[in-house]
Amino acid sequence: xxxxxxxxxxxxxxxxxxxxxxxxxxxxxxxxxxxxxxxxxxxxxxxxxxxxxxxxxxxxxxxxxxxxxxxxxxxxxxxxxxxxxxxxxxxxxxxxxxxxxxxxxxxxxxxxxxxxxxxxxxxxxxxxxxxxxxxxxxxxxxxxxxxxxxxxxxxxxxxxxxxxxxxxxxxxxxxxxxxxxxxxxxxxxxxxxxxxxxxxxxxxxxxxxxxxxxxxxxxxxxxxxxxxxxxxxxxxxxxxxxxxxx
Amino acid sequence: xxxxxxxxxxxxxxxxxxxxxxxxxxxxxxxxxxxxxxxxxxxxxxxxxxxxxxxxxxxxxxxxxxxxxxxxxxxxxxxxxxxxxxxxxxxxxxxxxxxxxxxxxxxxxxxxxxxxxxxxxxxxxxxxxxxxxxxxxxxxxxxxxxxxxxxxxxxxxxxxxxxxxxxxxxxxxxxxxxxxxxxxxxxxxxxxxxxxxxxxxxxxxxxxxxxxxxxxxxxxxxxxxxxxxxxxxxxxxxxxxxxxxxxxxxxxxxxxxxxxxxxxxxxxxxxxxxxxxxxxxxxxxxxxxxxxxxxxxxxxxxxxxxxxxxxxxxxxxxxxxxxxxxxxxxxxxxxxxxxxxxxxxxxxxxxxxxxxxxxxxxxxxxxxxxxxxxxxxxxxxxxxxxxxxxxxxxxxxxxxxxxxxxxxxxxxxxxxxxxxxxxxxxxxxxxxxxxxxxxxxxxxxxxxxxxxxxx
Numbered sequence: 001x002x003x004x005x006x007x008x009x010x011x012x013x014x015x016x017x018x019x020x021x022x023x024x025x026x027x028x029x030x031x032x033x034x035x036x037x038x039x040x041x042x043x044x045x046x047x048x049x050x051x052x053x054x055x056x057x058x059x060x061x062x063x064x065x066x067x068x069x070x071x072x073x074x075x076x077x078x079x080x081x082x083x084x085x086x087x088x089x090x091x092x093x094x095x096x097x098x099x100x101x102x103x104x105x106x107x108x109x110x111x112x113x114x115x116x117x118x119x120x121x122x123x124x125x126x127x128x129x130x131x132x133x134x135x136x137x138x139x140x141x142x143x144x145x146x147x148x149x150x151x152x153x154x155x156x157x158x159x160x161x162x163x164x165x166x167x168x169x170x171x172x173x174x175x176x177x178x179x180x181x182x183x184x185x186x187x188x189x190x191x192x193x194x195x196x197x198x199x200x201x202x203x204x205x206x207x208x209x210x211x212x213x214x215x216x217x218x219x220x221x222x223x224x225x226x227x228x229x230x231x232x233x234x235x236x237x238x239x240x241x242x243x244x245x246x
Numbered sequence: 247x248x249x250x251x252x253x254x255x256x257x258x259x260x261x262x263x264x265x266x267x268x269x270x271x272x273x274x275x276x277x278x279x280x281x282x283x284x285x286x287x288x289x290x291x292x293x294x295x296x297x298x299x300x301x302x303x304x305x306x307x308x309x310x311x312x313x314x315x316x317x318x319x320x321x322x323x324x325x326x327x328x329x330x331x332x333x334x335x336x337x338x339x340x341x342x343x344x345x346x347x348x349x350x351x352x353x354x355x356x357x358x359x360x361x362x363x364x365x366x367x368x369x370x371x372x373x374x375x376x377x378x379x380x381x382x383x384x385x386x387x388x389x390x391x392x393x394x395x396x397x398x399x400x401x402x403x404x405x406x407x408x409x410x411x412x413x414x415x416x417x418x419x420x421x422x423x424x425x426x427x428x429x430x431x432x433x434x435x436x437x438x439x440x441x442x443x444x445x446x447x448x449x450x451x452x453x454x455x456x457x458x459x460x461x462x463x464x465x466x467x468x469x470x471x472x473x474x475x476x477x478x479x480x481x482x483x484x485x486x487x488x489x490x491x492x493x494x495x496x497x498x499x500x501x502x503x504x505x506x507x508x509x510x511x512x513x514x515x516x517x518x519x520x521x522x523x524x525x526x527x528x529x530x531x532x533x534x535x536x537x538x539x540x541x542x543x544x545x546x547x548x549x550x551x552x553x554x555x556x557x558x559x560x561x562x563x564x565x566x567x568x569x570x571x572x573x574x575x576x577x578x579x580x581x582x583x584x585x586x587x588x589x590x591x592x593x594x595x596x597x598x599x600x601x602x603x604x605x606x607x608x609x610x611x612x613x614x615x616x617x618x619x620x621x622x623x624x625x626x627x628x629x630x631x632x633x634x635x636x637x638x639x640x641x642x643x644x645x646x647x648x649x650x651x652x653x654x655x656x657x658x659x660x661x662x663x664x665x666x667x668x669x670x671x672x673x674x675x676x677x678x679x680x681x682x683x684x685x686x687x688x689x690x691x692x693x694x695x696x697x698x699x700x701x
Contacts, residue, residue: 014684019695191251196680
């Protein structure tokens with residue numbers, strides 16, 4: 001199975017270690033992984049700000065880059081959701097071909113639903129608070145939304161249960177938004193920071209050493225607050241935990 | 247900066263009130279969750295509610311005429327109003343013909359929408375709100391900040407001070423039970439003196455020509471029991487096919503809105519008592535145009551339960567008055583845009599696209615998705631924020647070429663060498679007070695890969 005690694009713009013620039021961990025992790029579970037060079041952005045920030053149409057050229061670029069892979073896998077739930085839901089609107093003439101939106105997966109979702117490893121040989125002896133990101137929960141189904149009458153399940157928890165020594169907890173208000181929201185964090189920065197502070201506070205109330213999740217953008221926003229306020233907790237992407245060595 | 251963002255900043259500045267407002271509303275969301283947990287068929291009910299509403303909307307004219315026929319046969323009188331002005335004129339004409347001077351009303355969002363109370367007050371009709379929360383807001387000369395919990399942003403100490411002024415309650419006593427009793431005593435003569443009562447309508451049942459009015463205080467029942475003229479006003483989307491449909495909605499409404507199994511009073515008005523009159527005004531005021539808007543007709547499924555406000559992390563942390571439309575939260579953002587994008591587009595920024603509202607909604611309205619859609623329309627409507635547009639065009643330019651993107655990262659790394667005071671100022675909006683900028687990595691993933699693969 002040939003996997004094209006999708007590394008969103010901000011991960012490329014700010015969190016390359018998340019990209020490296022994704023690459024190594026996919027290899028460890030037996031995938032043939034390639035990274036098509038010179039990726040930039042999927043277009044989600046523009047679209048959420050109200051300029052989805054402006055993302056068309058980026059969608060075409062993404063589509064060309066990933067044309068030759070069976071699967072496209074990336075470590076960011078919200079970017080993957082945007083490609084899946086937005087590209088069919090942006091690329092109507094591409095529907096007859098193998099289009100990127102039909103083959104793209106968020107990496108945890110991919111591991112959980114497609115690869116289904118029985119073991120990971122990972123070890124992370126820490127208490128970790130799970131960050132259930134909005135798009136991951138409500139548009140991807142990584143876990144059951146708390147608003148709905150559906151039995152609780154969490155793909156992230158399932159995967160973390162393969163990690164030795166880890167203690168996984170969830171904050172009160174388990175899937176309340178952290179306040180990132182792309183352009184929202186800029187345009188509504190007062191509310192955004194208030195939401196982020198409250199969210200980090202609830203993660204800290206669990207006694208966790210780390211906040212982890214499948215959306216690096218939420219983690220980036222919360223880390224900004226943690227750094228500024230010098231709080232005794234830090235963020236770490238799911239793939240870095242899953243890729244840890246035992 | 248949008249109108250909402252500016253107003254929200256002021257709300258956020260009062261950290262204590264912010265925490266309290268957020269918690270008060272989240273507690274309602276939690277009560278709602280506990281109620282939902284007792285109904286295993288919850289998701290089926292939501293689906294049924296949504297489908298019944300969509301079906302009714304697809305034959306709206308037929309159901310409205312069926313309702314009119316049956317209500318008329320029951321002895322009620324039905325009026326039609328194309329817009330707010332027609333509704334207000336009809337209400338005034340009915341009151342005038344009746345010789346009414348004092349109107350006792352229960353809560354109606356439609357009355358707010360049409361500016362009815364000021365219209366009637368200007369014509370010498372004393373209009374008294376009988377819902378406790380609405381009455382508090384009326385005495386404060388403030389609009390409601392929530393559609394179901396109008397006085398949610400007012401603290402009990404503030405209510406105590408208000409009642410001390412208005413009703414002579416004990417100074418410093420803000421015990422809710424004490425204040426409620428005082429309000430009840432003060433309202434009693436208003437009920438007795440009223441010569442006209444007004445209610446909204448939660449559901450109008452076409453097959454029986456009956457009106458369902460839901461309250462928790464029994465104030466609608468009290469009002470309509472004394473005055474012998476009852477005027478009921480309703481938006482045309484309030485009609486439902488039959489009593490079975492009503493059963494679906496009454497199971498969802500209070501559970502979603504306040505976390506109660508059912509509203510304390512769910513009253514069905516079918517025919518006027520001897521010597522009394524019931525007049526129903528069916529109001530369009532834009533609704534038939536909204537019905538034609540495929541992307542937003544779902545808004546007409548709304549039950550006005552307020553669950554989307556209680557769950558909205560932005561509403562809870564910015565308060566009802568930060569929105570320029572009289573209905574706040576996800577519901578108000580969307581209804582305001584249907585009313586007038588030009589006047590109310592300053593609210594569409596008030597959404598982090600978390601989609602909690604879409605999932606909490608008992609009628610399965612895609613509230614969050616619709617806010618996303620409104621954002622896409624702003625540029626076409628000539629209402630896009632020029633700063634935001636410039637930022638997006640800039641991002642597009644940088645992301646549009648790999649050299650520009652990776653060159654940009656290098657530049658960013660250099661910029662980080664600047665002193666913090668230069669980077670983290672008002673011109674760099676990411677660096678809101680309380681959030682540090684993420685540092686660029688010394689080497690991008692792209693660069694690492696290139697080097698790694700050469701090995």
